Amino acid sequence: MSRLQVVSGKGGTGKTTVAAALALALATKGKRTLLVEVEGRQGIAQLFETEALPYEERKIAVAPGGGEVYALAIDPELALLDYLQMFYKLGGAGRALKKLGAIDFATTIAPGLRDVLLTGKACEAVRRKDKQGRYAYDYIVMDAPPTGRITRFLNVNDEVAGLARMGPIHNQAQAVMRVIKSPQTEVHLVTLLEEMPVQETLDGVAELRAAQLPVGRIMVNMVRPALLGEPALALTRSPSVAPEVAGALTAAGLSGAKRLVGPLLAQAEEYAERYVLERAQRELLTGAELPLHELPLLTEGLDLAGLYTLAEELRQQGI
Secondary structure, three states: OOOEEEEOOOOOOOHHHHHHHHHHHOOOOOEEEEEOOOOOOOOOHHHHHOOOOOOOOEEEEEEEOEEEEEEEEHHHHHHHHHHHHHHHHOHHHHHHHOOOOOHHHHHHOHHHHHHHHHHHHHHHHHEEOOOOOOOOEEEEEEEOOOOHHHHHOHHHHHHHHHOOOOOHHHHHHHHHHHOEEEOEEEEEEOOOOOOOHHHHHHHHHHHHHOOOOOEEEEEEEEEEOOOOHHHHHHHHHHHHHHHHHHHHHHHHOOHHHHHHHHHHHHHHHHHHHHHHHHHHHHHHHOOOOOOOEEEEOOOOOHHHHHHHHHHHHHOOOOO
């Protein structure tokens, strides 16, 4: 696995959940993972049932085998203050600019700068080493913007072309792109087995490839369990199945078996239609020629225990 794992997906597919589960899975056996949030929604804090994350790296979970998961919610304004201090040594002047609203103004009128700051903070964590020359984190997992914006978000070189053709901002963008377009990075897309998310995922794969950004895996989230096999599905379409079902229900001692047959067959037919749709969507995803992982629908809802369950699923699938 590459050291920078970027997770995107259409809204509603559970990309933040998958990013969190991936961070836990990668932290197995003593590894250290940093889970980065860039959209300011505090989704990570909610998943791990902790208070809102500040603009600092904070340990939020321990993985099986003693690994650790840290989290960072990147604030663009504070990241810009870091940037100004790093390159221009503004110190107190930078804080004064923030009070005057200049920092918010700069990140609003120059969205390309905002993306450089957000991606740059994650890439800095990828490169960071301790005094012994060891990487501070084994993996960085970024909960990135949705599929429709991911290519533009990551392709910061194009974003800053109109801002600066030389100088610190330009150099920072180039440093970011050296990480993002290297084997150190993989971009994963999260989807559901439904037409719109699958189409957006395939479009996203095409856009990422066209921009020469490293596409990693497709994560199919909230997969329903298989209730009926192919033979049983074929039986639901047989005209002779109704008497057989009524007979089976009667033999099982159920009263009013004939009244139950209609609703049961209607549910079976609905399931068969969904099964055919999901199989077709799965085949479309397979055509992208990327590793495909499936995570189950947690019927009792998602809590912290469920997050660990999803992480274990990923580990079982080779992550």
